[in-house]
Amino acid sequence: MVQTINNRSHHVGDLYEKQWGGDDPLADIIQRYSQQRQPIILRHELLRSDYVPHSLPHRTAQIRNVAGVLATVLRSVKPSNIFLYGKTGTGKTAVCRYVLNRLSSEVVDRGVNVRFVYVNCRLAGTEYRVLAELCLAAGVSVPFTGLSKGELFRRFQNACWRLGLSFVVCLDEVDVLVRDFGDDLLYELTRSSNEHCWISLIGISNDLMFKEQLDPRVLSSLSEEEVVFPPYTATEIADILLDRAAQALRPESIGDDVIRLVAALAASEHGDARRAIDLLRVAAEVAEREGAERIEEQHVRKAQSLIERGRVKEVVLSLPLHSRLVLLAIYSCARKGLETTSGTIYNVYREFCSSIGSEPLTDRRVSTLVSELDMLGIIATELVSYGRHGRTRKIKPTIPSSEITEIIAKDDTLSTLLS
């Protein structure tokens, strides 16, 4: 049906042309709309978070550091293991992939028998799948389940020895792997090198505390070299955005002042460049949808609340039943103007529990649930003392209660509590 209409659309246009004698009342609207539909985003892929840019402003020092350590591969010598750390969105992954890309083309030109592998441990999920990635890179095809980890590792090593292959393996978000499965795999990898076939590791982590979970032997071997990635400042983020916008967006579609606004909003968080680029992309999409010529401040503001809403929704939807009940208790107390202290909230929470026929948790447990909600940023707590009347936490909602109720209302068991 749709197909038919599309196929004949221009004929229909001709028909109207005749019928209205060039005076089609929709013509100018359609035309104006299609004129305005000049896209703002010319190259979507450049604004995606997994894109590796050709230039990385304000990361030359880190690039030189990493490349300096890895450069020995060009002489077939095993580089030291490197550990990269810094908060999210500070360019660790981008720098690493950038250097790896560059070196791997050099290596191919020089005929050195080294391969570069990049694995994101969080996306891979298990030790088995990380090993499977390595096997794949060594040209060994392995079933995606069924073998033991030891067998996988043996096959990988056999392939390396047979082909005289060496590897530079980048384990991104390696902290996740260690948290979930321990450091056994890292230990195996760090000690499996010999004269001709070696494995160099690049560990990337945004959790600094992670180092404490490592076996001292693994730690000392993994962090032979360390490169720190400090958060970007607002002006640095602005540079990055300017650079990216120039390539991805139609020229003239965004002004410097708007870019600086995006940068300032993103930098006020943690200097996270990924967030900044997300914000830019969403703002551009908003502007496009509204048929605007340029991205203006209002589009950025809208984009920000859009992103924030998405985040809140995701968080609330992932909450288990009792956390939701606690959250609901907090927001309904706040709406009724009751004192939002732990005691009152716990009582309201108990009422909610009994009205949906669920056993309430203890006050101690609820106390940690409140702390967790605080950590997630959907409420804010403050320790206060009322002297003789004790000490408690004052709990404040941080997002409009309408948003919370809107999300909770979709839940059948909880919607009855909204009143």
Added chain:
DNA sequence: CCTCCACCGGAACTTACGGAGT
């Protein structure tokens, strides 16, 4: 200055559950 409220938050323990190994 001392008391004592109403809760905070650490620690140890229990329970439930989903794999892994056999």
Added chain:
DNA sequence: ACTCCGTAAGTTCCGGTGGAGG
């Protein structure tokens, strides 16, 4: 089918505390 193990959620117990009111 069975045990074993690790983990997450939750409970019990309890020591700790800032400051209004005595």
